[in-house]
Amino acid sequence: MPETQIKLHNTRTRKKEEFVPLDEKNVRMYVCGPTVYDRAHLGNARPVVVFDVLNRLLRHVYGEDAVTYVRNFTDVDDKINARAAESGRKIGDITEETIGWFLEDMAALGAREPDAMPRATEFIPQMVEMIEGLIAKGHAYEAEGHVLFAVGSYAAYGKLSGRSIDDMIAGARVEVAPYKRNPMDFVLWKPSTEGQPGWDSPWGYGRPGWHIECSAMAYELLGESFDIHGGGNDLMFPHHENEIAQSCCAHPEGEFAQVWMHNEMLQVEGKKMSKSLGNFFTVRDLLDHGIPGEVIRFVFLSTHYRKPMDWTAEKAKEAKDEVSSWARKLSGNEDLLQSTIDPHLCDSTVVEALADDLNTSLALTRIKQLARFIDNSPEYLSLSDEDQLRHEKIFASSAKLVGFDVIELARQELDRLDVADLEHFELSLAEERLIAIESKDFSKLDQLKQALNDAGVEVQMSKSDIKLTPRSDFDPSKLEALR
Numbered sequence: 001m002p003e004t005q006i007k008l009h010n011t012r013t014r015k016k017e018e019f020v021p022l023d024e025k026n027v028r029m030y031v032c033g034p035t036v037y038d039r040a041h042l043g044n045a046r047p048v049v050v051f052d053v054l055n056r057l058l059r060h061v062y063g064e065d066a067v068t069y070v071r072n073f074t075d076v077d078d079k080i081n082a083r084a085a086e087s088g089r090k091i092g093d094i095t096e097e098t099i100g101w102f103l104e105d106m107a108a109l110g111a112r113e114p115d116a117m118p119r120a121t122e123f124i125p126q127m128v129e130m131i132e133g134l135i136a137k138g139h140a141y142e143a144e145g146h147v148l149f150a151v152g153s154y155a156a157y158g159k160l161s162g163r164s165i166d167d168m169i170a171g172a173r174v175e176v177a178p179y180k181r182n183p184m185d186f187v188l189w190k191p192s193t194e195g196q197p198g199w200d201s202p203w204g205y206g207r208p209g210w211h212i213e214c215s216a217m218a219y220e221l222l223g224e225s226f227d228i229h230g231g232g233n234d235l236m237f238p239h240h241e242n243e244i245a246q247s248c249c250a251h252p253e254g255e256f257a258q259v260w261m262h263n264e265m266l267q268v269e270g271k272k273m274s275k276s277l278g279n280f281f282t283v284r285d286l287l288d289h290g291i292p293g294e295v296i297r298f299v300f301l302s303t304h305y306r307k308p309m310d311w312t313a314e315k316a317k318e319a320k321d322e323v324s325s326w327a328r329k330l331s332g333n334e335d336l337l338q339s340t341i342d343p344h345l346c347d348s349t350v351v352e353a354l355a356d357d358l359n360t361s362l363a364l365t366r367i368k369q370l371a372r373f374i375d376n377s378p379e380y381l382s383l384s385d386e387d388q389l390r391h392e393k394i395f396a397s398s399a400k401l402v403g404f405d406v407i408e409l410a411r412q413e414l415d416r417l418d419v420a421d422l423e424h425f426e427l428s429l430a431e432e433r434l435i436a437i438e439s440k441d442f443s444k445l446d447q448l449k450q451a452l453n454d455a456g457v458e459v460q461m462s463k464s465d466i467k468l469t470p471r472s473d474f475d476p477s478k479l480e481a482l483r
């Protein structure tokens with residue numbers, strides 16, 4: 001038994017439950033990934049960050065090598081076909097480029113890569129095999145080149161989302177097609193015309209429906225029963241409901257996922273993010289506008305994953321101040337920057353908060369407390385160097401558990417300071433002050449102070465001392481002109 005008992009809210013049972021993996025030596029998690037035809041928007045990043053924290057926590061509790069985390073890429077989809085048609089580009093070029101962007105943007109948010117990132121197009125034979133099995137068992141039927149899953153053949157259909165058939169029909173905006181026996185039946189395979197992506201199959205040249213890919217890839221990579229399945233709550237119905245139906249009917253010997261976890265949606269300034277409202281951002285838009293990945297992560301984790309999360313400029317600013325203060329505080333301690341951080345130094349309150357259904361906002365509150373203690377408090381100053389270092393290591397280790405590499409951030413801060421060479425400006429200020437006192441003209445000194453302030457440097461001058469401290473809005477490039 002591990003030392004920490006994780007509790008997770010399970011959509012399937014609608015309860016927070018003690019998490020007991022099927023196999024402690026191989027905890028298995030599947031998360032639905034993006035459809036790849038465009039840059040990830042800010043909402044797409046929420047499940048990535050949420051399940052990244054869970055991945056880190058599971059490894060902390062069960063061991064670095066005791067977790068298998070799978071997240072797919074949907075690289076066959078009609079939205080991708082449409083993008084190819086309107087741009088005149090090849091489908092493969094679009095999906096390859098988008099996957100590259102996605103990995104780059106998510107890495108900027110500090111998300112570790114999953115152990116496997118299967119692409120749907122690489123698992124077509126497995127999907128065909130699963131569909132054949134479903135037909136053989138009487139759960140699916142062929143009609144006019146399509147293969148449909150017969151929802152009526154699976155009594156538990158709708159259980160995950162707790163919907164009635166009427167709700168489901170309304171929610172899914174089901175396509176009524178003449179070849180469907182029941183309007184709720186969904187597509188496992190559909191015919192492709194020339195120019196559309198397609199593969200030969202027992203039902204002719206065609207391509208899979210969306211849902212079957214996750215069932216086939218989860219079975220192939222994690223087996224018929226595994227521990228956790230995650231995604232945004234917009235996927236609960238119909239996607240996850242359909243995954244369960246396919247997997248449990250194809251492999252009745254298994255139970256598919258034990259725990260289902262769903263993150264709530266992200267909004268922007270209180271409104272649904274949409275292109276027509278002009279509040280639609282990609283992750284890249286924010287990164288390119290000077291909002292670093294760790295700031296985006298901080299804002300995300302301030303809200304519990306089961307609550308709607310509101311992205312606001314105000315929150316981003318507060319997060320930027322907080323995270324920059326961490327980097328600044330640690331950048332002064334060379335010993336710390338040289339050392340490797342033992343992940344098990346992590347503060348127990350942080351671990352317990354995360355183990356309580358990923359209470360990331362409580363974990364962050366505690367991490368902020370640990371940070372505030374550094375440097376500022378008389379207690380801290382009274383500690384020996386060794387004890388100060390130990391405290392800083394506990395802070396760094398705790399921040400790492402939620403995905404902030406504060407040692408790396410501190411190193412970057414040091415590099416920025418090296419480049420900026422603030423000592424040079426301290427000397428200039430001292431010189432200008434002497435000149436001003438002699439000439440009784442303070443205008444040049446004031447100008448220099450103002451320019452430093454505009455570049456994000458706080459200027460403190462006393463009779464005996466001049467101290468320059470970069471603030472979170474510090475921009476070294478603005479100092480270039482002053483040299």
Ligand code: AMP
Nearest residue numbers: 033034035043044046047231232265266
């Ligand atoms: P998609 O590429 O649309 O299939 O979405 C990829 C992932 O992003 C899924 O897990 C969705 O649930 C999630 N997602 C999409 N929009 C949002 C949003 N506004 N907030 C949170 N998650 C979202």
Ligand code: ZN
Nearest residue numbers: 032033214239
């Ligand atoms: Zn899926």
